[in-house]
Amino acid sequence: xxxxxxxxxxxxxxxxxxxxxxxxxxxxxxxxxxxxxxxxxxxxxxxxxxxxxxxxxxxxxxxxxxxxxxxxxxxxxxxxxxxxxxxxxxxxxxxxxxxxxxxxxxxxxxxxxxxxxxxxxxxxxxxxxxxxxxxxxxxxxxxxxxxxxxxxxxxxxxxxxxxxxxxxxxxxx
Amino acid sequence: xxxxxxxxxxxxxxxxxxxxxxxxxxxxxxxxxxxxxxxxxxxxxxxxxxxxxxxxxxxxxxxxxxxxxxxxxxxxxxxxxxxxxxxxxxxxxxxxxxxxxxxxxxxxxxxxxxxxxxxxxxxxxxxxxxxxxxxxxxxxxxxxxxxxxxxxxxxxxxxxxxxxxxxxxxxxxxxxxxxxxxxxxxx
Numbered sequence: 001x002x003x004x005x006x007x008x009x010x011x012x013x014x015x016x017x018x019x020x021x022x023x024x025x026x027x028x029x030x031x032x033x034x035x036x037x038x039x040x041x042x043x044x045x046x047x048x049x050x051x052x053x054x055x056x057x058x059x060x061x062x063x064x065x066x067x068x069x070x071x072x073x074x075x076x077x078x079x080x081x082x083x084x085x086x087x088x089x090x091x092x093x094x095x096x097x098x099x100x101x102x103x104x105x106x107x108x109x110x111x112x113x114x115x116x117x118x119x120x121x122x123x124x125x126x127x128x129x130x131x132x133x134x135x136x137x138x139x140x141x142x143x144x145x146x147x148x149x150x151x152x153x154x155x156x157x158x159x160x161x162x163x164x165x166x167x168x169x170x171x172x173x
Numbered sequence: 174x175x176x177x178x179x180x181x182x183x184x185x186x187x188x189x190x191x192x193x194x195x196x197x198x199x200x201x202x203x204x205x206x207x208x209x210x211x212x213x214x215x216x217x218x219x220x221x222x223x224x225x226x227x228x229x230x231x232x233x234x235x236x237x238x239x240x241x242x243x244x245x246x247x248x249x250x251x252x253x254x255x256x257x258x259x260x261x262x263x264x265x266x267x268x269x270x271x272x273x274x275x276x277x278x279x280x281x282x283x284x285x286x287x288x289x290x291x292x293x294x295x296x297x298x299x300x301x302x303x304x305x306x307x308x309x310x311x312x313x314x315x316x317x318x319x320x321x322x323x324x325x326x327x328x329x330x331x332x333x334x335x336x337x338x339x340x341x342x343x344x345x346x347x348x349x350x351x352x353x354x355x356x357x358x359x360x
Binding site: 021022023024025027028031043044045046047070072075076104105106107 | 218219220221246249250252276279280281282283284285341343346347
Protein backbone atom coordinates (compact mmCIF):
# COMPACT_ATOMS: atom_id res chain seq x y z
CA UNK A 1 0.00 0.00 0.00
CA UNK A 2 1.26 3.46 -0.81
CA UNK A 3 1.66 5.96 2.00
CA UNK A 4 -0.99 8.23 0.55
CA UNK A 5 -3.46 5.37 0.91
CA UNK A 6 -2.61 5.26 4.62
CA UNK A 7 -3.52 8.94 4.87
CA UNK A 8 -6.73 8.38 2.93
CA UNK A 9 -7.56 5.45 5.22
CA UNK A 10 -7.04 7.66 8.26
CA UNK A 11 -9.38 10.26 6.74
CA UNK A 12 -12.07 7.62 6.27
CA UNK A 13 -11.55 6.14 9.73
CA UNK A 14 -12.08 9.61 11.19
CA UNK A 15 -15.12 10.46 9.06
CA UNK A 16 -13.32 13.35 7.40
CA UNK A 17 -15.92 15.11 5.28
CA UNK A 18 -13.94 17.98 3.77
CA UNK A 19 -10.47 18.06 2.21
CA UNK A 20 -9.25 21.49 1.17
CA UNK A 21 -6.07 21.91 -0.84
CA UNK A 22 -3.73 23.88 -2.96
CA UNK A 23 -2.24 21.05 -4.95
CA UNK A 24 1.25 19.67 -4.90
CA UNK A 25 2.43 16.85 -7.12
CA UNK A 26 3.28 14.92 -3.94
CA UNK A 27 -0.38 15.02 -2.89
CA UNK A 28 -1.74 14.23 -6.38
CA UNK A 29 -2.95 10.68 -5.76
CA UNK A 30 -4.47 11.59 -2.40
CA UNK A 31 -6.31 14.55 -3.91
CA UNK A 32 -7.67 12.39 -6.71
CA UNK A 33 -8.90 9.81 -4.20
CA UNK A 34 -10.63 12.52 -2.17
CA UNK A 35 -12.24 14.03 -5.27
CA UNK A 36 -13.55 10.58 -6.24
CA UNK A 37 -14.95 9.81 -2.78
CA UNK A 38 -18.67 10.51 -2.44
CA UNK A 39 -18.43 11.18 1.28
CA UNK A 40 -15.65 13.75 1.03
CA UNK A 41 -16.09 17.28 -0.25
CA UNK A 42 -12.83 18.17 -1.98
CA UNK A 43 -12.33 21.93 -2.18
CA UNK A 44 -9.55 23.45 -4.31
CA UNK A 45 -8.35 26.76 -2.89
CA UNK A 46 -6.78 29.85 -4.38
CA UNK A 47 -4.45 30.16 -1.37
CA UNK A 48 -3.80 27.92 1.60
CA UNK A 49 -4.96 30.45 4.22
CA UNK A 50 -8.49 30.15 2.82
CA UNK A 51 -8.47 26.58 4.06
CA UNK A 52 -7.85 27.58 7.69
CA UNK A 53 -11.05 29.65 7.76
CA UNK A 54 -12.97 27.17 5.61
CA UNK A 55 -12.26 24.29 8.00
CA UNK A 56 -13.22 26.41 11.00
CA UNK A 57 -16.61 27.00 9.40
CA UNK A 58 -16.97 23.37 8.44
CA UNK A 59 -16.22 22.22 11.99
CA UNK A 60 -18.77 24.64 13.41
CA UNK A 61 -21.25 23.07 11.03
CA UNK A 62 -20.35 19.58 12.19
CA UNK A 63 -17.92 18.45 9.49
CA UNK A 64 -14.34 17.36 10.10
CA UNK A 65 -11.86 18.71 7.60
CA UNK A 66 -8.19 18.54 6.72
CA UNK A 67 -5.96 20.93 4.82
CA UNK A 68 -3.37 19.72 2.29
CA UNK A 69 -0.48 21.82 1.06
CA UNK A 70 3.20 21.81 0.26
CA UNK A 71 5.75 23.47 2.51
CA UNK A 72 5.64 26.79 0.65
CA UNK A 73 1.93 26.95 1.50
CA UNK A 74 2.76 27.02 5.20
CA UNK A 75 4.06 30.52 4.74
CA UNK A 76 0.74 31.61 3.27
CA UNK A 77 -1.12 30.41 6.41
CA UNK A 78 0.76 31.99 9.26
CA UNK A 79 -1.48 34.98 9.99
CA UNK A 80 -4.68 33.00 9.52
CA UNK A 81 -3.50 30.34 11.99
CA UNK A 82 -4.24 32.85 14.74
CA UNK A 83 -7.93 32.10 14.08
CA UNK A 84 -7.56 28.43 14.95
CA UNK A 85 -5.23 29.24 17.84
CA UNK A 86 -7.47 31.85 19.43
CA UNK A 87 -10.78 30.06 18.92
CA UNK A 88 -9.41 26.54 19.44
CA UNK A 89 -10.59 25.20 16.13
CA UNK A 90 -9.25 21.71 15.38
CA UNK A 91 -6.90 21.99 12.42
CA UNK A 92 -5.01 19.04 10.93
CA UNK A 93 -2.49 19.91 8.21
CA UNK A 94 -0.81 17.45 5.86
CA UNK A 95 2.24 19.05 4.34
CA UNK A 96 4.35 17.59 1.54
CA UNK A 97 7.81 18.95 2.20
CA UNK A 98 10.04 20.47 -0.45
CA UNK A 99 13.60 21.65 -0.33
CA UNK A 100 14.78 18.50 1.45
CA UNK A 101 15.58 15.71 -0.97
CA UNK A 102 16.94 16.01 -4.52
CA UNK A 103 15.23 19.39 -4.71
CA UNK A 104 15.76 21.02 -8.09
CA UNK A 105 13.87 24.25 -7.49
CA UNK A 106 15.85 26.75 -5.43
CA UNK A 107 12.69 28.71 -4.63
CA UNK A 108 11.52 25.77 -2.54
CA UNK A 109 14.50 25.82 -0.17
CA UNK A 110 13.54 28.69 2.13
CA UNK A 111 10.14 27.32 3.17
CA UNK A 112 11.51 23.78 3.18
CA UNK A 113 14.03 24.90 5.76
CA UNK A 114 11.67 26.97 7.91
CA UNK A 115 8.16 25.51 7.60
CA UNK A 116 8.39 23.36 10.73
CA UNK A 117 9.88 26.12 12.88
CA UNK A 118 7.25 28.57 11.65
CA UNK A 119 4.45 26.13 12.42
CA UNK A 120 5.83 25.51 15.91
CA UNK A 121 6.10 29.24 16.52
CA UNK A 122 2.46 29.54 15.50
CA UNK A 123 1.53 26.87 18.10
CA UNK A 124 1.05 24.02 15.62
CA UNK A 125 2.33 20.64 16.82
CA UNK A 126 4.41 18.90 14.16
CA UNK A 127 5.73 15.45 13.41
CA UNK A 128 7.68 14.29 10.38
CA UNK A 129 7.11 11.07 8.50
CA UNK A 130 10.49 10.20 7.04
CA UNK A 131 9.63 6.64 5.97
CA UNK A 132 6.50 5.12 4.47
CA UNK A 133 5.81 3.03 7.56
CA UNK A 134 5.67 6.21 9.67
CA UNK A 135 2.74 7.60 7.74
CA UNK A 136 -0.18 5.48 8.99
CA UNK A 137 0.43 5.95 12.74
CA UNK A 138 1.39 9.59 12.34
CA UNK A 139 -1.65 10.37 10.18
CA UNK A 140 -3.88 8.83 12.84
CA UNK A 141 -2.04 10.73 15.58
CA UNK A 142 -2.31 14.04 13.71
CA UNK A 143 -6.05 13.67 13.23
CA UNK A 144 -6.49 12.62 16.85
CA UNK A 145 -4.56 15.62 18.15
CA UNK A 146 -6.78 17.89 16.10
CA UNK A 147 -10.19 16.32 16.60
CA UNK A 148 -9.82 14.89 20.11
CA UNK A 149 -7.22 17.28 21.43
CA UNK A 150 -8.86 20.27 19.83
CA UNK A 151 -5.59 21.68 18.59
CA UNK A 152 -3.53 22.38 15.51
CA UNK A 153 -1.35 19.53 14.30
CA UNK A 154 0.69 19.07 11.15
CA UNK A 155 2.11 15.93 9.61
CA UNK A 156 5.15 16.85 7.54
CA UNK A 157 5.74 14.31 4.79
CA UNK A 158 9.45 14.18 4.04
CA UNK A 159 10.26 14.85 0.41
CA UNK A 160 12.00 11.48 0.13
CA UNK A 161 8.52 9.86 0.25
CA UNK A 162 7.60 11.49 -3.06
CA UNK A 163 9.03 10.56 -6.43
CA UNK A 164 12.22 12.45 -7.14
CA UNK A 165 11.47 15.28 -9.52
CA UNK A 166 14.16 16.52 -11.83
CA UNK A 167 14.13 19.02 -14.62
CA UNK A 168 14.85 16.19 -17.04
CA UNK A 169 11.41 14.79 -16.23
CA UNK A 170 9.68 18.07 -16.79
CA UNK A 171 9.90 18.96 -13.13
CA UNK A 172 7.24 21.19 -11.71
CA UNK A 173 6.76 23.67 -8.99
CA UNK B 174 -8.03 26.83 -28.06
CA UNK B 175 -4.43 27.97 -28.39
CA UNK B 176 -1.17 26.52 -27.13
CA UNK B 177 0.92 28.62 -24.82
CA UNK B 178 4.14 28.24 -26.78
CA UNK B 179 2.33 29.35 -29.96
CA UNK B 180 1.07 32.49 -28.21
CA UNK B 181 4.51 33.20 -26.84
CA UNK B 182 6.09 32.83 -30.28
CA UNK B 183 3.76 35.49 -31.65
CA UNK B 184 4.47 37.74 -28.68
CA UNK B 185 8.23 37.29 -29.03
CA UNK B 186 7.98 38.35 -32.68
CA UNK B 187 6.13 41.56 -31.92
CA UNK B 188 7.73 42.69 -28.68
CA UNK B 189 10.33 45.46 -28.78
CA UNK B 190 13.79 44.61 -27.50
CA UNK B 191 13.64 47.07 -24.62
CA UNK B 192 10.49 45.59 -23.08
CA UNK B 193 10.80 44.09 -19.61
CA UNK B 194 9.01 40.74 -19.37
CA UNK B 195 8.00 39.26 -16.02
CA UNK B 196 7.31 35.57 -16.55
CA UNK B 197 6.12 32.92 -14.11
CA UNK B 198 7.09 29.27 -13.82
CA UNK B 199 6.18 27.05 -16.74
CA UNK B 200 5.63 30.06 -18.96
CA UNK B 201 9.01 31.44 -17.94
CA UNK B 202 10.83 28.35 -19.20
CA UNK B 203 9.10 28.62 -22.55
CA UNK B 204 9.68 32.35 -22.71
CA UNK B 205 13.39 32.53 -22.01
CA UNK B 206 14.03 30.10 -24.85
CA UNK B 207 11.94 32.11 -27.31
CA UNK B 208 13.29 35.49 -26.30
CA UNK B 209 16.65 35.27 -24.58
CA UNK B 210 17.27 38.68 -23.04
CA UNK B 211 18.69 40.16 -19.85
CA UNK B 212 15.37 42.01 -19.63
CA UNK B 213 13.51 38.81 -18.82
CA UNK B 214 12.60 39.20 -15.16
CA UNK B 215 12.39 35.65 -13.82
CA UNK B 216 12.89 36.25 -10.13
CA UNK B 217 9.25 35.79 -9.21
CA UNK B 218 9.84 33.13 -6.52
CA UNK B 219 6.52 32.50 -4.78
CA UNK B 220 3.84 31.61 -7.28
CA UNK B 221 1.40 34.45 -6.84
CA UNK B 222 3.36 37.66 -7.04
CA UNK B 223 4.27 38.15 -10.70
CA UNK B 224 1.68 40.90 -11.11
CA UNK B 225 3.03 42.71 -8.05
CA UNK B 226 6.62 42.42 -9.26
CA UNK B 227 5.47 43.88 -12.58
CA UNK B 228 3.65 46.75 -10.93
CA UNK B 229 6.79 47.74 -9.05
CA UNK B 230 8.85 47.62 -12.23
CA UNK B 231 6.25 49.58 -14.19
CA UNK B 232 6.11 52.32 -11.58
CA UNK B 233 9.88 52.41 -11.25
CA UNK B 234 10.44 52.60 -15.01
CA UNK B 235 7.60 54.64 -16.48
CA UNK B 236 9.40 55.00 -19.82
CA UNK B 237 9.61 51.26 -20.44
CA UNK B 238 6.95 48.78 -21.36
CA UNK B 239 6.52 46.06 -18.73
CA UNK B 240 4.78 42.85 -19.80
CA UNK B 241 3.75 40.26 -17.23
CA UNK B 242 3.14 36.67 -18.32
CA UNK B 243 0.99 35.43 -15.46
CA UNK B 244 -0.84 32.16 -14.87
CA UNK B 245 -4.46 31.75 -13.87
CA UNK B 246 -3.62 29.84 -10.69
CA UNK B 247 -0.94 32.36 -9.87
CA UNK B 248 -3.28 35.33 -10.32
CA UNK B 249 -6.02 33.64 -8.26
CA UNK B 250 -3.64 33.60 -5.31
CA UNK B 251 -3.16 37.35 -5.61
CA UNK B 252 -6.42 38.65 -7.06
CA UNK B 253 -6.15 41.79 -5.00
CA UNK B 254 -3.24 42.84 -7.19
CA UNK B 255 -5.74 43.55 -9.98
CA UNK B 256 -7.24 46.28 -7.83
CA UNK B 257 -3.84 47.54 -6.68
CA UNK B 258 -2.62 47.75 -10.28
CA UNK B 259 -5.80 49.46 -11.47
CA UNK B 260 -5.49 51.91 -8.58
CA UNK B 261 -1.93 52.81 -9.55
CA UNK B 262 -2.90 52.81 -13.24
CA UNK B 263 0.55 52.32 -14.80
CA UNK B 264 0.20 53.24 -18.48
CA UNK B 265 3.14 51.02 -19.40
CA UNK B 266 1.90 47.70 -17.92
CA UNK B 267 0.47 44.87 -20.02
CA UNK B 268 -0.83 41.89 -18.07
CA UNK B 269 -1.27 38.59 -19.90
CA UNK B 270 -2.75 35.58 -18.14
CA UNK B 271 -2.20 32.15 -19.65
CA UNK B 272 -5.50 30.52 -18.73
CA UNK B 273 -5.39 26.72 -18.86
CA UNK B 274 -7.64 26.01 -15.89
CA UNK B 275 -5.07 23.99 -13.98
CA UNK B 276 -2.27 24.29 -11.48
CA UNK B 277 -0.13 22.84 -14.24
CA UNK B 278 3.20 22.82 -12.45
CA UNK B 279 1.79 21.29 -9.25
CA UNK B 280 0.25 18.12 -10.58
CA UNK B 281 -2.31 19.40 -13.07
CA UNK B 282 -5.29 19.68 -10.73
CA UNK B 283 -8.08 22.06 -11.71
CA UNK B 284 -8.00 25.57 -10.31
CA UNK B 285 -11.05 26.75 -8.35
CA UNK B 286 -13.77 27.90 -10.71
CA UNK B 287 -12.01 26.49 -13.76
CA UNK B 288 -13.98 27.33 -16.88
CA UNK B 289 -16.43 29.54 -14.99
CA UNK B 290 -14.32 32.44 -13.82
CA UNK B 291 -14.02 35.35 -16.26
CA UNK B 292 -10.50 36.71 -15.83
CA UNK B 293 -10.89 39.56 -18.31
CA UNK B 294 -14.09 40.42 -16.47
CA UNK B 295 -12.18 40.56 -13.17
CA UNK B 296 -9.64 42.97 -14.65
CA UNK B 297 -12.31 45.11 -16.25
CA UNK B 298 -14.25 45.31 -13.01
CA UNK B 299 -11.07 46.16 -11.10
CA UNK B 300 -10.58 49.18 -13.32
CA UNK B 301 -7.94 48.20 -15.90
CA UNK B 302 -7.89 50.57 -18.87
CA UNK B 303 -8.80 47.65 -21.13
CA UNK B 304 -9.38 43.93 -20.80
CA UNK B 305 -9.88 41.31 -23.47
CA UNK B 306 -9.59 37.58 -24.02
CA UNK B 307 -8.34 35.47 -26.89
CA UNK B 308 -9.06 31.85 -27.70
CA UNK B 309 -8.03 31.78 -31.38
CA UNK B 310 -4.46 32.21 -32.52
CA UNK B 311 -5.37 34.31 -35.56
CA UNK B 312 -7.30 36.74 -33.39
CA UNK B 313 -4.37 37.02 -31.01
CA UNK B 314 -1.91 37.60 -33.84
CA UNK B 315 -4.09 40.30 -35.35
CA UNK B 316 -4.97 41.99 -32.09
CA UNK B 317 -1.61 41.96 -30.39
CA UNK B 318 0.03 45.03 -31.91
CA UNK B 319 -2.78 47.34 -30.81
CA UNK B 320 -2.65 45.77 -27.33
CA UNK B 321 1.06 46.46 -27.12
CA UNK B 322 0.53 50.12 -28.01
CA UNK B 323 -2.54 50.75 -25.91
CA UNK B 324 -2.43 52.85 -22.78
CA UNK B 325 -2.28 50.60 -19.75
CA UNK B 326 -2.91 48.92 -17.57
CA UNK B 327 -3.93 46.47 -20.28
CA UNK B 328 -5.16 42.96 -19.52
CA UNK B 329 -5.54 39.98 -21.84
CA UNK B 330 -6.57 36.45 -20.95
CA UNK B 331 -5.16 33.81 -23.28
CA UNK B 332 -7.30 30.68 -23.34
CA UNK B 333 -4.76 27.95 -23.80
CA UNK B 334 -4.23 24.24 -23.56
CA UNK B 335 -0.92 22.99 -22.23
CA UNK B 336 1.80 22.85 -24.85
CA UNK B 337 4.68 20.41 -24.82
CA UNK B 338 6.36 20.41 -21.40
CA UNK B 339 9.36 22.73 -21.46
CA UNK B 340 12.76 21.72 -20.24
CA UNK B 341 12.73 23.08 -16.69
CA UNK B 342 16.32 23.81 -15.83
CA UNK B 343 16.25 26.00 -12.76
CA UNK B 344 19.87 26.93 -13.28
CA UNK B 345 18.48 29.26 -15.95
CA UNK B 346 16.18 30.82 -13.35
CA UNK B 347 18.35 32.10 -10.58
CA UNK B 348 21.82 33.12 -9.72
CA UNK B 349 23.65 36.33 -9.15
CA UNK B 350 24.82 36.62 -12.76
CA UNK B 351 21.26 36.73 -14.16
CA UNK B 352 20.31 39.27 -11.51
CA UNK B 353 23.33 41.44 -12.30
CA UNK B 354 22.71 41.21 -16.06
CA UNK B 355 19.15 42.46 -15.49
CA UNK B 356 20.34 45.42 -13.46
CA UNK B 357 22.99 46.29 -16.02
CA UNK B 358 20.51 46.10 -18.89
CA UNK B 359 18.27 48.65 -17.22
CA UNK B 360 20.98 51.29 -17.10
